[in-house]
Amino acid sequence: MADIFERLIKNYGPIGQHREHAHGYFAFPKLEGDIGGRMIFRGKEVIVWSLNNYLGLANHPDVRKADAEGAARFGLAAPMGARMMSGNSNYHEQLEKELAEFVMKEDAALLNYGYQGMSSLIDALCSRHDIIVYDAESHACIVDGLRMHAGHRYVYKHNDMADLEKQLQRATTLIEKQKAGGILVITEGVFGMAGDQGKLKEIAALKETYEFRLLVDDAHGFGTLGKTGAGAGEAQGVQDKIDLYFSTFAKSMASIGAFIGGERKIVDYIRYNIRSQIFAKSLPMPLVIGNLKRLELLRTRPELKEKLWGNARKLQSGLKAHGFDIGNTDSPVTPIYMTGGVEEATAMVMDLRENYHVFCSIVVYPVIPKGHIIYRLIPTAVHTDADIEETLRAFDETKKTLDAGKYKAASIPDMADASA
Numbered sequence: 001m002a003d004i005f006e007r008l009i010k011n012y013g014p015i016g017q018h019r020e021h022a023h024g025y026f027a028f029p030k031l032e033g034d035i036g037g038r039m040i041f042r043g044k045e046v047i048v049w050s051l052n053n054y055l056g057l058a059n060h061p062d063v064r065k066a067d068a069e070g071a072a073r074f075g076l077a078a079p080m081g082a083r084m085m086s087g088n089s090n091y092h093e094q095l096e097k098e099l100a101e102f103v104m105k106e107d108a109a110l111l112n113y114g115y116q117g118m119s120s121l122i123d124a125l126c127s128r129h130d131i132i133v134y135d136a137e138s139h140a141c142i143v144d145g146l147r148m149h150a151g152h153r154y155v156y157k158h159n160d161m162a163d164l165e166k167q168l169q170r171a172t173t174l175i176e177k178q179k180a181g182g183i184l185v186i187t188e189g190v191f192g193m194a195g196d197q198g199k200l201k202e203i204a205a206l207k208e209t210y211e212f213r214l215l216v217d218d219a220h221g222f223g224t225l226g227k228t229g230a231g232a233g234e235a236q237g238v239q240d241k242i243d244l245y246f247s248t249f250a251k252s253m254a255s256i257g258a259f260i261g262g263e264r265k266i267v268d269y270i271r272y273n274i275r276s277q278i279f280a281k282s283l284p285m286p287l288v289i290g291n292l293k294r295l296e297l298l299r300t301r302p303e304l305k306e307k308l309w310g311n312a313r314k315l316q317s318g319l320k321a322h323g324f325d326i327g328n329t330d331s332p333v334t335p336i337y338m339t340g341g342v343e344e345a346t347a348m349v350m351d352l353r354e355n356y357h358v359f360c361s362i363v364v365y366p367v368i369p370k371g372h373i374i375y376r377l378i379p380t381a382v383h384t385d386a387d388i389e390e391t392l393r394a395f396d397e398t399k400k401t402l403d404a405g406k407y408k409a410a411s412i413p414d415m416a417d418a419s420a
Ligand SMILES: Cc1ncc(COP(=O)(O)O)c(C=O)c1O
Pocket: 113, 114, 115, 116, 118, 139, 141, 188, 192, 217, 219, 220, 248, 249, 250, 256, 257, 258
């Protein structure tokens, strides 16, 4: 018999295998100081591009005040128990009502976390006869929800409407044959790695030919897209065609929690049947109070969204003008595509952090194909022109070093915390 623990420590996984060199630097870095465009990393100030603090609410004075007051008044314990049993409050219900209005849906239900909530939502919605048709680049929370689904799931190539239609035809034929079940299409409002929007308008148009319900994870679009900030559906003029609108509070709201909005009867069904909420303690009161304040700012401070977009445009047009490939982003998410090995990528990140004081995330093999490097920059409303200009210069100079082959090395640099 194999010992499970022995097997685990033979292979720590794609990123874990580098932990001895990487822990505390390339993985599990500690950013300190007030959350903003500049923070402290290993004792030095860095320009930070890796936080989804889109509207800069993480350290907004009104938000900090509401969070502190919520904690002082209620503590972290309240309310005790699951919503259904003993953990409900007027504040939870008020937040649901305001969220529903904000995303133009009849009702909304709070979820404790986006990841868990989405997985559990898929489980709550679908029976074994139902078929789920989903985008190939769906977030892990959707993929993990699919793993709980006992019925068929058909994947379509990322944002490929011809392939989606093919999968809808397949699904429709099977459902007619089994004489049971329906179709749920799942996509994202904005794909968090590449920054491209899901083709919600085109997907909604397919409803004229095929019968299905549409669930959209708009984690990155909520608060950042659309005239009022209601997200990618609003930006594309099809918010009313989204049957279930989902977002986390972890991005533009810089908080914790999530919600699902839709038709009242369906949201009620979800309330009474979603296992991640029924069998878990309710969202703590300070978070609910803090989220009410954040939502108020989303509604009443459109200038935050404008500032975010101003910064996103400056960063993206600056990168393009310097000859960088940023793909097809149509959101603030800003990827930079480059080629190089894992060792080169880590050496470049180190140079960026140590000598240019620019801190951003990278993705390398085996998460993406060998030889490719993706940097991902998240502009926010609290970045300054100086942050953007310094970052453009840093990328310009380090890219030249990369292209000259000067980052080539036999192994990734050893940057682990001394205590790791
Ligand atoms: C598209 C998407 N869905 C869901 C989640 C998970 O949300 P949470 O952090 O609230 O668990 C994330 C990341 O945070 C995300 O990017």
